Amino acid sequence: MMLCGRRPLPDRCVMWSRHELSASHYAAVPVANESMSALGVSSPMNTANSKALVASDDFPASHRSAYLNTASVCLVYAGAEHATTAWFADLAEHGTSQFDEKAETAVFAGLHAAAAKLLNSRPTDIAAGSSATELIASIAWAVAPPQGSNIVAVEAVFPSTVYPWMRVATHTGAEMRWVGKGGGLVTDDDVIAAIDERTSVVALSHVEYRTGYRYDLGRLADAAHENGALLVVDASQSAGAITIDVSSNEVDALIVGSYKWLCGPFGAAFMYLDPALQATLEPGLVGFRSHRNMWDLEAQRIEFAQDATRFEFSTMAYGCAIGLATAIDYLLGVGVETIFEWNTSLADLLIDGLDQLGADVISPRSGSERTSIVAARFIGTDVDGLVHALDEAGVVASARIGALRFSPHLYNTTDDIDRALEVLRRTDKASG
Numbered sequence: 187m188m189l190c191g192r193r194p195l196p197d198r199c200v201m202w203s204r205h206e207l208s209a210s211h212y213a214a215v216p217v218a219n220e221s222m223s224a225l226g227v228s229s230p231m232n233t234a235n236s237k238a239l240v241a242s243d244d245f246p247a248s249h250r251s252a253y254l255n256t257a258s259v260c261l262v263y264a265g266a267e268h269a270t271t272a273w274f275a276d277l278a279e280h281g282t283s284q285f286d287e288k289a290e291t292a293v294f295a296g297l298h299a300a301a302a303k304l305l306n307s308r309p310t311d312i313a314a315g316s317s318a319t320e321l322i323a324s325i326a327w328a329v330a331p332p333q334g335s336n337i338v339a340v341e342a343v344f345p346s347t348v349y350p351w352m353r354v355a356t357h358t359g360a361e362m363r364w365v366g367k368g369g370g371l372v373t374d375d376d377v378i379a380a381i382d383e384r385t386s387v388v389a390l391s392h393v394e395y396r397t398g399y400r401y402d403l404g405r406l407a408d409a410a411h412e413n414g415a416l417l418v419v420d421a422s423q424s425a426g427a428i429t430i431d432v433s434s435n436e437v438d439a440l441i442v443g444s445y446k447w448l449c450g451p452f453g454a455a456f457m458y459l460d461p462a463l464q465a466t467l468e469p470g471l472v473g474f475r476s477h478r479n480m481w482d483l484e485a486q487r488i489e490f491a492q493d494a495t496r497f498e499f500s501t502m503a504y505g506c507a508i509g510l511a512t513a514i515d516y517l518l519g520v521g522v523e524t525i526f527e528w529n530t531s532l533a534d535l536l537i538d539g540l541d542q543l544g545a546d547v548i549s550p551r552s553g554s555e556r557t558s559i560v561a562a563r564f565i566g567t568d569v570d571g572l573v574h575a576l577d578e579a580g581v582v583a584s585a586r587i588g589a590l591r592f593s594p595h596l597y598n599t600t601d602d603i604d605r606a607l608e609v610l611r612r613t614d615k616a617s618g
């Protein structure tokens with residue numbers, strides 16, 4: 187272990203810096219490693235003895251506030267922002283003279299390659315899209331669980347993870363089978379208990395947005411497969427902060443949006459699709475890109491590609507796809523395990539402080555269920571008021587269903603946590 191600021195850090199405490207994007211580069215922009223000693227740009231928030239895992243210049247907005255709200259929207263990696271805006275500027279200047287069909291293909295290929303590295307899959311197992319919800323909707327219509335079957339889902343999940351399945355179920359007559367515990371944490375065992383031989387799909391979020399509870403994808407995949415069901419996972423709240431290896435956990439499909447833990451822009455997403463499904467599932471959403479050779483532009487037939495790209499159907503905000511690929515490569519350079527250790531060590535500090543304040547921490551604190559999302563209730567205190575008080579003091583957090591939610595990521599420091607706790611302490615004294 188080496189010391190980086192006041193907290194012990196994993197050995198691989200590396201620093202990454204931003205780069206120039208050449209407008210003609212339509213793949214992810216590579217990042218360069220620099221020495222640890224370059225860490226520690228002073229700023230109002232990041233003082234010399236409280237550094238982030240990465241250079242604060244990689245996340246310029248981290249100078250401005252104690253931003254503890256990644257579960258809502260991330261701070262975008264500067265290299266990703268640069269890559270995205272450079273693409274838009276280039277298109278505005280040159281139109282198709284520089285962004286031709288080959289360049290368009292290269293954008294998709296860059297995202298396929300980066301996402302495959304992140305998930306330990308092959309590029310052909312990845313489909314690019316514009317949002318997590320769009321990809322979930324397409325696979326929900328593709329699977330179309332029939333009448334007589336059930337879809338297992340968790341009551342407290344983020345709506346986008348399940349709304350598409352509910353819409354399909356209304357159409358086909360499939361049953362939505364909800365797993366809930368009156369607001370308490372739903373565990374792997376609760377989900378597994380709801381699966382039976384009539385289950386066609388288990389549709390859940392790898393990490394719950396409200397509490398940070400993390401499900402064991404390997405166990406759920408086994409339980410689903412023993413019953414002939416698919417496991418379709420929304421990993422928008424985990425990818426980038428938690429290692430995901432689709433070669434070992436055997437999920438059937440896994441969808442990720444760009445703008446949370448991946449530190450990318452809005453407007454991009456991707457889906458991993460298990461090879462066994464790639465030749466058979468007919469995408470719910472189709473367009474000219476759906477045909478395996480899209481540029482022959484014959485409108486009277488669609489022959490889908492034989493890989494995951496059959497789920498790509500449309501043009502998209504290509505600059506955002508480049509930005510996402512750039513952000514993924516950057517995070518891989520830092521190391522997702524390293525990020526996880528950093529984030530959870532910050533979460534530990536938060537939990538200690540919240541305990542001392544007498545708050546009711548509802549997130550898992552340890553073990554394989556925990557993440558760096560920390561949610562707490564303050565009995566008798568208005569949570570929106572707390573969010574407002576934090577905001578006034580330059581600390582960004584969210585209120586979610588009666589709880590205050592913090593979600594530290596690699597750009598946060600121990601000072602950010604101290605600052606948040608100090609505001610809560612002051613508010614507590616003032617009100618009590």
Ligand SMILES: Cc1ncc(COP(=O)(O)O)c(C=O)c1O
Nearest residue numbers: 317318319344346391395422443
């Ligand atoms: C688990 C989860 N899935 C999906 C979304 C929304 O994704 P998108 O905006 O990419 O459709 C969110 C947003 O908070 C989320 O928390």
